[in-house]
Amino acid sequence: MNYRIPTGTKDILPSEIYKWHFVENKIRDVMRRFNYAEIRTPMFEYTELFSRSIGESTDVVGKEMYTFLDKGNESLTLRPEMTASVMRAFIENSLGELQSLNKVYYIGPMFRQERPQKGRLRQFHQFGVECIGSQAPENDVETMAVALSIYEELGIKNLNFKINSVGCHTCRPRYREALVTFLENVKNDLSAESQKRLLTNPMRILDSKNEKDFQLTANAPLMNSYLCKECSAHFDKVQAMLQSMNIAFEIDGRLVRGLDYYTKTAYEIQSENLGSQNALGGGGRYDLLAESLGGKPTPAVGFAAGIERLIIVMEAEKLSFGEAPKPDVYFVVLGETALKAVLPLARQLRQLAFACEIGQNDRSLKAQMRDANRQNARYVVIIGENEVAQNQCAIKDMKSGEQKNCPLNELSVVLNGALKP
RNA sequence: GUGGCUGUAGCUCAGUUGGUUAGAGCGUCAGGUUGUGGCCCUGAAGGCCGGGGGUUCGAGACCCCUCAGUCACCCCA
Numbered sequence: 001m002n003y004r005i006p007t008g009t010k011d012i013l014p015s016e017i018y019k020w021h022f023v024e025n026k027i028r029d030v031m032r033r034f035n036y037a038e039i040r041t042p043m044f045e046y047t048e049l050f051s052r053s054i055g056e057s058t059d060v061v062g063k064e065m066y067t068f069l070d071k072g073n074e075s076l077t078l079r080p081e082m083t084a085s086v087m088r089a090f091i092e093n094s095l096g097e098l099q100s101l102n103k104v105y106y107i108g109p110m111f112r113q114e115r116p117q118k119g120r121l122r123q124f125h126q127f128g129v130e131c132i133g134s135q136a137p138e139n140d141v142e143t144m145a146v147a148l149s150i151y152e153e154l155g156i157k158n159l160n161f162k163i164n165s166v167g168c169h170t171c172r173p174r175y176r177e178a179l180v181t182f183l184e185n186v187k188n189d190l191s192a193e194s195q196k197r198l199l200t201n202p203m204r205i206l207d208s209k210n211e212k213d214f215q216l217t218a219n220a221p222l223m224n225s226y227l228c229k230e231c232s233a234h235f236d237k238v239q240a241m242l243q244s245m246n247i248a249f250e251i252d253g254r255l256v257r258g259l260d261y262y263t264k265t266a267y268e269i270q271s272e273n274l275g276s277q278n279a280l281g282g283g284g285r286y287d288l289l290a291e292s293l294g295g296k297p298t299p300a301v302g303f304a305a306g307i308e309r310l311i312i313v314m315e316a317e318k319l320s321f322g323e324a325p326k327p328d329v330y331f332v333v334l335g336e337t338a339l340k341a342v343l344p345l346a347r348q349l350r351q352l353a354f355a356c357e358i359g360q361n362d363r364s365l366k367a368q369m370r371d372a373n374r375q376n377a378r379y380v381v382i383i384g385e386n387e388v389a390q391n392q393c394a395i396k397d398m399k400s401g402e403q404k405n406c407p408l409n410e411l412s413v414v415l416n417g418a419l420k421p
Numbered sequence: 422g423u424g425g426c427u428g429u430a431g432c433u434c435a436g437u438u439g440g441u442u443a444g445a446g447c448g449u450c451a452g453g454u455u456g457u458g459g460c461c462c463u464g465a466a467g468g469c470c471g472g473g474g475g476u477u478c479g480a481g482a483c484c485c486c487u488c489a490g491u492c493a494c495c496c497c498a
Contacts, residue, residue, distance in 0.1 A: 004489075059496045063422085081498085110498080115422080117492060126498055193495065209494080258497060279498060306498030334456070365456050373458035384456065398458070 008114070008122030010308075019311055019321040023154065024107060027127050030150045031105045034142065036129050039104040041085040043111075047075040053084040053293055055260030057200050064112040066122075078111035081304060083261070083286065084293075086130045091295035101133040105146075107307075119277040119309045128283070128304035132290075135299035137237040140265045140285055141245070143303050147269060147281050148247060154310070155319045159280070160270040161248065164255035165235040166203070167223055168263045169288065175226035176202060186216045206254040222253035234264055261286040265301065273316035274309055281305025327357040328419055330377035332368040334384035335361070341388045345381075345408065352412055354419070373398065379415065 005011060012020060031038070051061050066078035079085055086104060089095070095102050107127040114120060129146055131139045144161075151159060167175060180202050187195060191210045198205065206217055227235060242249050249267075257266045266284035274280065283303025290298035314321065329349060331342045339361050346356045357375060359368035365382070372380045382394040393411060396403040397418075406414050 007489085064496080112497080114496075115494095116490090117494095120497070124498065128498090204496090276493060277497070281498065304498060309498060332457080364451090366452095366454080366458080367450085369456095369458040371458085377458095380458080382457075386456085394457090396457075401458085403457080 006122070008116040010121060010123075015324075018324045019314075020307070022321040023307060023310060023314070026154055027105075027107060027150055030146060030153065031129070034103070034129075034146050034149075036103045036105040036131075036146070039086060039089060039106055040108070041079075041082070041089050041106070043109065044076045044078050045085055045088065047077040049084050049088055049293070050077050050080060053087065053261060053289060054081070058259060060112065060259065064114050066111045066113055080112045081110055081259075082106050082108075082126065082128060083130060083259075083289070083302060083304070086302075087132075087289055087293055087295070087300070090130075090132055090298075091290065091293060096133060096296065096298055099133075101131070101139075103129065103131050105129045117277065118275040119306065119312055121308060125307040126304045127307060128281075128302060130300060130302035132300040132302075133298055135234075135285075135287060137234050137265075138241060140234075140238050140301045141241040143283055143301055144242070144267060145245065145247065147283070147303050147305055150305075151269065151280070151310075154314060156271070156310075156313055156317060158272055158317075160250065160272075161267070162250050162252040162255050162270065163238065163242075163265065163267040164252050165224055165227055165231055165264050166256060166262055166266045166284070167227055167231050171226055171228035171231055172223070175221065175223050178221045178226065179203065179206075182220050183217070189216055203256045204258075207256055224251070224253050231264055238265055257282060257284050261289040261292070263287045267303070269305070271309075271313045273313045277309070279306075280309050280313060324376075325355065326376035326378070327372075328354045328378050329356045329415065330368075330372035330375065330380045331356065331358045332365055332372065332380055332382040333359050333361045334365060334382070337385055337388050338383045341408065342383050345383075345411065349412060349415065352416070354412075354415060378419065381411065 028038075047065070047067050050065060054061050056062065060080050065080055068076055070076055086106065090102060105128065108125065109123050110126050111123050113122055116122060129143050131143055144163075148159075148161065166172065180198065183190070183198055183202060183205060187198060189212070190198070190205070191208065191213050194205045194208050194210065194213050197208075203223070205213060206220060206222075208214065208217075224235065239249070239251075252268075255266055255268055257268075262284040264285040264287065266282075268282040269280045270278045271280050272278065281303055282305075283301070285299070285301040287299040288297075290296065290300065329346075331346060333339050333342050342358060346358055349356050357372075357377065359371060363371075365384075369380065377398055380396040380398055382396065387393050391408050392405050393408055394403055395406050395411070395414065
């Protein structure tokens with residue numbers, strides 16, 4: 001083996017691509033019903049876009065970005081997530097001027113240079129939505145419903161849907177102060193990591209996986225008791241709307257989203273079938289991002305979800321990915337003369353929308369039959385010297401094993417009747 | 422960046438206290454049927470035992486280094 005796939009990347013092979021198509025189709029279908037329009041942005045952006053929007057202090061920016069200089073000495077970065085790109089496109093194309101509310105979704109690869117593990121790759125795929133232009137809580141709830149509908153319709157069970165509010169620029173500083181005061185008292189018993197976070201991002205200590213940290217912070221103050229009037233009312237409405245839609249949720253006062261730009265609503269959808277990286281998707285409101293990127297102040301809410309993780313969960317729950325595509329007709333070809341007859345015939349059938357495979361002429365009939373079986377072909381059409389001479393073919397139903405003769409010029413009619421009842 | 426585990430055929434894995442020529446199942450290919458798939462039977466192809474060094478009369482096995490995969494920490498989808 002001379003060449004290897006880069007660390008943390010995966011080939012999606014022909015034998016499993018149908019799974020991807022299946023979930024992608026479901027995603028697009030749900031997006032259509034919620035009236036979200038797709039947006040495609042470049043896979044790389046100027047580095048500054050990400051460092052500004054996501055936050056210099058986050059791991060995503062601090063150590064996980066694929067950043068490089070192009071030949072013009074510009075610093076570019078492979079997108080680690082999509083919200084920044086979408087916001088940039090929104091501002092740059094003045095989408096807010098065309099309509100007051102922009103609802104977009106995306107689906108595609110993201111890149112983060114981390115150590116791979118279960119459910120975490122360096123190139124991975126996300127889908128997500130951004131609902132830009134309204135601060136109304138019904139939009140928060142709509143994005144949640146989009147994500148949950150996709151999971152529900154794919155048949156996923158046992159999800160944990162957690163919500164929280166992380167406040168805004170008026171109430172969060174007050175809370176932060178209270179939290180830091182509390183944490184200072186137990187500082188020396190905290191893990192080394194958490195002691196560092198006390199300075200950089202104290203709220204993250206609350207969702208530390210360290211057992212001791214968890215116990216030490218059992219009675220720590222939580223954001224939701226420090227929310228300002230506006231944030232509190234917003235959070236209440238979100239909950240009431242979820243209840244009205246009969247969507248089960250859990251309030252998790254320790255839920256903190258990783259990226260700097262979140263305000264008010266934060267949510268996460270978890271599955272127990274994922275191993276340590278248990279988040280299937282997460283989202284929240286980011287009312288301040290547009291402004292921080294130089295646009296008009298524009299409230300927005302959205303989520304991002306991992307497709308690899310989704311597939312892991314579906315496999316763990318033994319859910320269906322539909323059927324792998326298979327040929328309607330497999331031509332078994334015996335000899336040069338037969339091949340000459342088959343080529344135009346196959347062309348005609350393909351134009352009529354039949355999926356056709358032509359067996360390898362240099363292999364035996366038996367080998368071609370075996371191949372047709374392995375490929376799950378619905379019908380086999382056998383054409384050899386005899387058939388060509390009589391302007392006929394043998395058509396075999398691979399399910400029943402029945403075989404009969406058929407004039408070449410009636411083949412499409414016969415197949416039409418057989419395959420499209 | 423740190424730690425645990427694992428690297429033998431395309432895949433999943435055996436391989437005894439170090440001992441002749443490296444094993445199985447599945448898959449692939451061919452034959453058993455001059456032109457008929459699945460089941461069955463027979464056979465074949467396919468291995469620098471991850472790489473390098475060391476110990477030894479002798480290493481797939483033991484030691485060291487290294488690379489890769491995997492899981493976990495950190496963090497996140």
